[in-house]
Amino acid sequence: MKPTDINAPDYLHKVVDCQWACPAHTNVPEYIRQIAAGDFAGAYMTNWRSNVFPGILGRVCDRPCEPACRRGRVDKEPVAICRLKRVAADFKDDIHDQLPQPPTQKNGKRIACVGAGPASLTVARDLAVLGYQITVFDGGKSAGGMMRSQIPKFRLPDSVIDEECGYIAGLDVELRQDQWIGSLREVLADSWDAVFVGTGAPRGRDTDLPGRKEAAAHIHVGIDWLSSVAFGHITKIARRVIVLGGGNTAMDCCRSARRLGGEEVHVVVRSGFDEMKASPWEKEDAIHEGIPIHNYLVQKAFTHDNGRLTGVMFEKVRAEYDDTGRRSLVPTGEPDVHMECDEVLLAIGQENAFPWIERDIGLDFDRHGMPVLDAQTLQSTLPRVFFGGDAALGPKNIITAVAQGHEAAISIDLFCRGVALTQRPPSTGRFISQKMGIHEWSYDNRISEEARRKVPVKKLEDTLKDIKLEFELGFDLALACAETERCLNCDVATVFKPKLCIECDACVDICPTECITFTANGEEGELRARLKVPAHNPDQALYLAEGLKTGRVMVKDENVCLHCGMCAERCPTGAWDMQKFLLNIAHAGAEAQRS
Amino acid sequence: MTYLAKPKLLSADAPRNALGYTRRDYEGAISTLCAGCGHDSISAAVVQACFDLDIEPHKVAKLSGIGCSSKTPDYFLGNSHGFNSVHGRMPSVLTGAALANRNLTYLGVSGDGDSASIGIGQFAHAMRRGVNMTYIVENNGVYGLTKGQFSATADKGSKSKKGVINSDSPIDLAALALQLGATYVARSFSGDKEQLIPLIKGALCHGGPAFIDVISPCVTFNNHSGSTKSYDYVREHNAAVNRVDVILPKAQIETSYPPGSLRRVVQHDGSILHLRKLGVDYDPSDRIGAINHLQERQALGEIVTGLLYVNSSVQDMHAHLNTVEKPLNQLGDAYLCPGSKALDALNALLR
Numbered sequence: 043m044k045p046t047d048i049n050a051p052d053y054l055h056k057v058v059d060c061q062w063a064c065p066a067h068t069n070v071p072e073y074i075r076q077i078a079a080g081d082f083a084g085a086y087m088t089n090w091r092s093n094v095f096p097g098i099l100g101r102v103c104d105r106p107c108e109p110a111c112r113r114g115r116v117d118k119e120p121v122a123i124c125r126l127k128r129v130a131a132d133f134k135d136d137i138h139d140q141l142p143q144p145p146t147q148k149n150g151k152r153i154a155c156v157g158a159g160p161a162s163l164t165v166a167r168d169l170a171v172l173g174y175q176i177t178v179f180d181g182g183k184s185a186g187g188m189m190r191s192q193i194p195k196f197r198l199p200d201s202v203i204d205e206e207c208g209y210i211a212g213l214d215v216e217l218r219q220d221q222w223i224g225s226l227r228e229v230l231a232d233s234w235d236a237v238f239v240g241t242g243a244p245r246g247r248d249t250d251l252p253g254r255k256e257a258a259a260h261i262h263v264g265i266d267w268l269s270s271v272a273f274g275h276i277t278k279i280a281r282r283v284i285v286l287g288g289g290n291t292a293m294d295c296c297r298s299a300r301r302l303g304g305e306e307v308h309v310v311v312r313s314g315f316d317e318m319k320a321s322p323w324e325k326e327d328a329i330h331e332g333i334p335i336h337n338y339l340v341q342k343a344f345t346h347d348n349g350r351l352t353g354v355m356f357e358k359v360r361a362e363y364d365d366t367g368r369r370s371l372v373p374t375g376e377p378d379v380h381m382e383c384d385e386v387l388l389a390i391g392q393e394n395a396f397p398w399i400e401r402d403i404g405l406d407f408d409r410h411g412m413p414v415l416d417a418q419t420l421q422s423t424l425p426r427v428f429f430g431g432d433a434a435l436g437p438k439n440i441i442t443a444v445a446q447g448h449e450a451a452i453s454i455d456l457f458c459r460g461v462a463l464t465q466r467p468p469s470t471g472r473f474i475s476q477k478m479g480i481h482e483w484s485y486d487n488r489i490s491e492e493a494r495r496k497v498p499v500k501k502l503e504d505t506l507k508d509i510k511l512e513f514e515l516g517f518d519l520a521l522a523c524a525e526t527e528r529c530l531n532c533d534v535a536t537v538f539k540p541k542l543c544i545e546c547d548a549c550v551d552i553c554p555t556e557c558i559t560f561t562a563n564g565e566e567g568e569l570r571a572r573l574k575v576p577a578h579n580p581d582q583a584l585y586l587a588e589g590l591k592t593g594r595v596m597v598k599d600e601n602v603c604l605h606c607g608m609c610a611e612r613c614p615t616g617a618w619d620m621q622k623f624l625l626n627i628a629h630a631g632a633e634a635q636r637s
Numbered sequence: 638m639t640y641l642a643k644p645k646l647l648s649a650d651a652p653r654n655a656l657g658y659t660r661r662d663y664e665g666a667i668s669t670l671c672a673g674c675g676h677d678s679i680s681a682a683v684v685q686a687c688f689d690l691d692i693e694p695h696k697v698a699k700l701s702g703i704g705c706s707s708k709t710p711d712y713f714l715g716n717s718h719g720f721n722s723v724h725g726r727m728p729s730v731l732t733g734a735a736l737a738n739r740n741l742t743y744l745g746v747s748g749d750g751d752s753a754s755i756g757i758g759q760f761a762h763a764m765r766r767g768v769n770m771t772y773i774v775e776n777n778g779v780y781g782l783t784k785g786q787f788s789a790t791a792d793k794g795s796k797s798k799k800g801v802i803n804s805d806s807p808i809d810l811a812a813l814a815l816q817l818g819a820t821y822v823a824r825s826f827s828g829d830k831e832q833l834i835p836l837i838k839g840a841l842c843h844g845g846p847a848f849i850d851v852i853s854p855c856v857t858f859n860n861h862s863g864s865t866k867s868y869d870y871v872r873e874h875n876a877a878v879n880r881v882d883v884i885l886p887k888a889q890i891e892t893s894y895p896p897g898s899l900r901r902v903v904q905h906d907g908s909i910l911h912l913r914k915l916g917v918d919y920d921p922s923d924r925i926g927a928i929n930h931l932q933e934r935q936a937l938g939e940i941v942t943g944l945l946y947v948n949s950s951v952q953d954m955h956a957h958l959n960t961v962e963k964p965l966n967q968l969g970d971a972y973l974c975p976g977s978k979a980l981d982a983l984n985a986l987l988r
Contacts, residue, residue, distance in 0.1 A: 116646040481640060489644035545828060546673040546856065546869045551681035554643045556651065556660065578650055592872065602648040611640060614673025614856045 043566045045595075046585045048537065054471065054623040056583065057600050058532045060123055063110035065445035067627045068092040070107060070123055070532040074591040075485065077129055078526040083137050085130035090137075094164050094210075095189075096443050097202040100128025100195055104290075104321060104439040112530050115579075116555065116602050119494040121528045122517075129522040131202070144214040149173035151235040151458045156223050159187020160440045161431025162240035163210045164447025168630040169454060170213040178215060179229075181222035183273075185211070188242050188432075189440060191269035194290070194298050195510045221335065226399045226427070236426045236454045239399075239413075240447070243432035244290075245389035253344030253351075257386075260351035261344060264295045264389035271298050271509070280384030284304045284354050286341055287389030288318035292326065295387040296333045301509040308381065309335045310354070312371060314361055327513070331502065339379060340371065344386065353382040358618070392437045412436065419453040419463040420446060428453055451630035467628040473621040476534055476607075483620055485534050487607040489554075490527035497521075531605045535623045538596055540589035542617035547617055549572065549609035555602040557608060563588065563595045573599060640667050642743040648895050655691040663687050663694060665715035669708070675827030675853030676706055676775045680713040682830050683744070683773075686837040687714065690885065692742065699744045702727040702756060705782055706748030706775035706853075714744075725756020728763035728772075732954070735768055738757040738964035739955055742841060745825055750780050753789040753808045760810070764817040764846050769953040771959040772819075772848045774810055777829075777855040777868040785858030796863025811945060812931050814848040815924055820948040821847035822927070824941060826871050827854065831880075836944060838883040844905035845951035852940065876934055878919040882911040912944060921947050 048054055056062045060070040061396065069088055075083035089096035103124050111120030151174050155162035158180035166176045184190060185207040189198065190515070211217050223229060229237055246263035248254075254261060260280070264287065270276040283304040285296040288311035299307045309328065312316055315337050318325065325335065339356035346352055356379045359371040394412060399405060404485055405415040406423040413422050422426050430450040431443035456463050476483045498515040505513045517525060550558045559573040566584065570577040577584060582601035610618040643664070651659045663684040668677050688698065694716035701707035703724035710719050718741065722730040731745045745763075752760045752774050763772065778791040787795075787803045790810065795803050811824045821843040825833040833851065840847035850870050854860045860867040865874075879900075886907035900921070902910040912921060920926055927946045934941045954960075963967070 116648060488641050489646060491645055544673070544856075544860070546675065546854070546868060547678045547681070547828060547830065548673045551677050552668075553644065554642070554661075555648050557648075575648055575650055575652065591869070602650075604644060604646060606641070606644060608641070608643065612672045612677075614671065 043116060043563060043569055043584065043586050045588050046583070048535065048585070049471070051469070053583065054535050055625055057535060058623070058625075059110040059112050060107035061533070061625065063106045064093070065106065065442045066093045066448065067274050067445075067625070069533070069625065071529055071531050072624075073130060074123070074126055074526050074529040075122070075166075075531070078486070079125055081084045082130050082133040083135055083140060086134040086137055087140050089127055089130060090209075091629075092138060093441060094167060094447075095160060095206045095440065096127050097131035097206050098189055098198060099441060100124060100126075100131050101202070102125070102189075103441055106441070112532055112602070113528060116604065117493075117528075121191050121256055122497070122525050125497050125517055126522060126525060128516050129165055133519070133522075134515050138212075141209060141212070144170050147173065148175050151175065152177070152233075153236050153238065153454060154179065154229055154232070154234040155238045155240060156229065156320050157187055157239070157241040157431075157433070158182065158185035158207070158217060158219070159431055159443065160189060161433070161443040161447040162187070162238060162343070163207060164444045165238045165240065165430065165451045165454065166215045167210045167213060168451035170210075170215050172455060172630060174455075174458070176215045178217045179221045179223050180217070180219050182218055185217050185219065187240075192265050192294070193272075194268065194294050196297070196301065196508075196513045197294070199510070199512050214356050218429060224398050226405070227403050230403065230427075234426070236428060238450055238454065239427065239429045239433050240431045240443070241396070241433045243392045243437040245393045245395040246388065247393055249341070249388060249390065251289070251341060251343050253346050256349050257344050257346040257351040259349065261386045261388065262379050264291050264387050266483065267387055268294055268298060271302070276302070276597065278303045280304070281382040283308070283385050283387065284381060284383040285309045285387045285389055286354070287311065287391070288313055288320055288335075289389060289391075290320045290324050291392070292387075292389035293320045293328050295389050296328055297331055298509060299387065300331050300333060301506055307333050308383070309333060310339050310356065310381070311335060311337050311343070312340050312359070317361075317369070322495050331506065342378060342573060345380065351384060351386065353380050354386060380527065392432075394433060394436065396433075416463070418449070418466075420450045421453055421457070421463060423525040426457065448629055452628065455630040456603075469628045470626045472624045473535070473537070474624065476620045476622055481611050483607055485531050485533070485620070485622070486527070487534075487605075487620070489530065489604055489606050490524075492524060492528060494528065495521045495525045533623050533625075534605050534607070534620050535607060536585070536598065536603065536605070537619045537621045538585070538587045538598070539617050539619070540587045540596065542615045543590055543596070544615055544617075545590060545592055545594070546614060548612040548614065552608045552612045554606060554608065555604055556605050557599040557601070559597045560590070561597060562593075569597060570599075573597060575599070577601060579604060640669070642659050642667050642768050647728055651838040651925070653980055655694065655980065658688065660684055660688045661714075663714055665710070665712045668712040670672070670705060671857045671916060673856035674705070675777065675851075675855070677712070678711050678827040678830065678852055679773065679775055679853055680709050682827075682833045682837055683713045685830070685834050686841060689834070690838055691983065692841070696741055698731075698741045699746060700727050700731045700734065701746040702748075702751035703708040704748040704751045705777075705855075706746060707751055709775065710744075710746050725751050725754070725759055728756065728759040728768070731770055731795055732763055732768050735770065735954070736960065737764050738966070739769070739960070739962065740964055743768070744841070745770050745772045747772070747774050748770040749774060749776045749778060749788040749790040749810075757789075757808070761817055764814050764819045764848065767818060767820075767952065767954045767957060769845055769955070770847065771837065771843070772846070773837070774811070774848075774850050775853045776850055776866070777859055778864070779855050779859040781927075783853045785855070792865040794908070796861070798858050798861055798963060800863070809931065809935065811848065811850040812928055814850075815928050815931075815946055818846065820845040820946075822946040824849070824852070825851045825942045826875060826940075828868055828872065828944060829875070829942075832877065832942060835881040835883050839908070839910050839944065842883065842904050842906050842908040843947075843951065845948075845953045847963055850904065856876075871940055874938060874940045876939040876941050877915050878917060878941060879921065880913040881944050882913070884911060886911040902947055902949050904984045905951055910944070910947065915943070919943075921945060924948070942945065
């Protein structure tokens with residue numbers, strides 16, 4: 043196996059599992075340390091630079107970082123990264139003086155963003171600070187997009203959305219609310235230098251099962267219903283409700299229904315419980331609120347009595363897997379199940395819809411009705427039109443929309459400056475040794491063995507009474523500080539200098555997870571098998587260094603390294619050092635900011 | 638110097654032995670020795686050996702004297718019996734313990750100061766009495782705790798860190814052990830665990846007086862260019878006579894080596910030592926040959942390592958003295974104090 047070049051792009055980035063898994067590459071360990079140090083505003087800004095909506099995401103993020111967290115591989119549960127983000131937002135002071143100032147002298151380029159959701163607002167923020175003149179068009183009364191219209195208020199209060207959209211509006215971004223865009227052709231006629239489309243995936247999937255038309259008054263499309271609830275148009279629901287679907291929208295629907303008078307709310311899902319698309323914690327929250335989840339039932343028909351809905355008929359299925367692991371749902375042959383209800387909410391998927399984009403303006407769509415885009419630059423076939431968020435590559439989540447917003451902003455900036463879109467600014471990394479003295483590091487290398495802290499919640503009977511009452515209380519300071527201690531500081535990298543090594547084995551002997559081995563080199567697969575603890579996780583790299591006096595190599599399995607620095611503490615010659623790897627992810631105008 | 642305690646977080650893949658223990662379960666307190674000390678590697682080798690042998694920690698007694706080496710039993714087998722005795726007196730305390738209870742595995746840990754200077758008489762008599770023990774000397778050639786003066790095992794002509802040349806002749810503890818009647822004698826190097834771990838395993842299974850002299854560099858006072866016990870010097874002058882694989886009686890592993898290159902030794906407890914020859918034609922059952930080989934090679938400036946001598950038909954002190962098998966604390970009052978009738982009968986025998 044070849045020696046590892048830890049300066050290679052992505053090598054150490056990948057070691058910071060949370061940062062690697064985050065689509066916007068938020069520097070998680072850094073902000074967790076800032077929280078531990080009481081620098082909440084600093085922690086907020088570390089987040090803000092990467093993910094733009096720390097307060098919002100600290101409540102409702104899909105948290106791809108947490109399943110990736112290294113702690114989950116050496117402990118029962120990962121660090122509560124998401125809720126620590128909320129801590130930064132909750133406890134910070136005024137941060138206005140830390141926000142970037144948009145230049146008073148604009149660069150003369152005008153950019154239109156369609157939709158005021160997370161993708162558009164990210165583009166607006168990244169470009170506004172570079173001197174672009176940004177105008178955001180949105181059909182809603184206030185900015186926020188789906189964050190405001192679809193996420194229930196008991197999970198995400200309006201005040202948080204107002205605050206974080208306000209920071210962006212404060213960067214000389216013009217927000218034109220209540221201005222529905224009905225034609226892209228008309229927008230383009232206004233000679234914008236570039237147009238960004240961040241209109242989301244606004245259409246909830248419907249069904250044409252028997253009884254759908256007849257009982258239409260009692261059957262609602264989930265996301266439309268949620269937005270009517272969000273804006274106060276709907277304030278109650280019948281006593282017995284069935285929610286169809288197993289995603290996060292279904293969880294929002296059932297929990298909202300519970301708060302609007304639904305006493306018997308049931309969620310019915312085609313798949314098994316574990317395969318449901320909803321995040322595990324959202325399922326837990328629904329179950330906590332007394333909502334049963336029924337699995338392996340496929341809806342067949344809506345039963346009704348002259349248009350008055352009486353229930354839903356389901357077929358029982360089971361999952362079968364073929365040789366390639368593909369699942370199919372096969373009827374079990376048991377009798378169908380009828381569940382009685384008064385209202386149904388459909389949460390069976392979301393679709394994109396672009397009725398406002400003319401098909402003859404040179405902007406191509408594929409056969410699924412999605413715009414044809416360059417996956418990296420997010421540029422459409424009409425060069426000055428860019429896409430991002432759910433509108434670009436299909437429904438995902440807020441943090442992905444933000445990440446795509448950053449990419450689109452880079453593309454738009456390059457496009458407006460006449461630079462090839464492929465010449466994207468590189469991300470850069472920086473190493474800072476953490477050594478302060480003997481056994482003294484500028485990061486806290488003591489490893490907490492505490493279990494993950496639970497976020498306190500309001501009393502169930504109170505929270506079910508008021509749909510606007512935020513359900514979670516968030517961590518208090520004591521809980522937050524205890525949780526920060528669980529972070530393993532994966533960005534503090536173990537850096538090995540073979541020239542200094544005397545091969546005394548001190549690091550091998552002290553490593554708590556036995557991840558260091560000195561041995562003869564070999565092919566990677568074979569080498570993995572004969573390490574002190576065999577390295578069975580192929581997704582995690584081996585750090586290999588050669589140049590030792592005995593001709594052996596040092597191999598470190600990155601998989602379960604605790605970054606405790608004990609190898610470096612034990613090293614008599616300083617061959618090991620703990621160095622913080624600070625990754626500077628490229629954002630629009632990285633070059634402009636340097637000059 | 639204080640170190641953080643090792644966190645208990647463990648990889649799910651961490652190997653477990655037949656008892657369900659991980660290597661971590663055989664560790665002790667965190668070491669307070671200097672970073673890079675060879676002794677810590679020996680501790681790790683003891684941990685690995687006990688893990689591999691599926692030894693129940695509560696059936697081990699570890700005893701030591703005074704010195705850096707003698708601190709180390711605190712750093713391994715935290716769930717075993719331990720006794721930190723007077724300087725140089727580990728062998729006699731251990732002998733007493735072994736007499737009182739032969740059911741434990743005895744591990745004596747000592748250093749070159751503890752065994753070759755103040756305790757050399759104790760060392761000699763434990764060996765010649767045939768105490769069933771594993772006697773490990775962590776040999777670094779200097780008095781580390783008193784800042785690096787030569788010890789009795791320092792080679793004549795070697796240099797101290799301050800530049801002083803040693804004018805005294807060295808004591809070769811392995812050669813002494815051979816002469817005094819140890820039935821398992823080995824020498825190894827803390828920087829070569831592949832060699833050291835099987836040697837410790839073989840010694841723990843041996844069933845008689847087993848002695849291992851482990852060259853263990855003192856990083857602070859004896860790891861410089863004039864030293865003959867530095868990492869570099871030992872690696873350059875290491876003349877290993879064999880490699881040992883220890884095979885437990887229950888495991889049936891077939892090894893394939895070219896004919897004539899492997900010697901099998903079946904020990905008293907049924908464990909099998911596979912000795913792979915390295916280079917020279919060396920016979921580890923020949924005690925006098927072993928003594929000669931050591932002397933010859935030493936004269937050439939080489940450090941002979943490996944299993945130097947093993948005698949599998951071993952008899953230990955208990956056999957010599959015909960002692961009772963049961964541990965003394967389990968004998969009971971009636972047995973220990975059989976009463977006046979038994980005394981009268983005994984006296985009658987002597988009349």
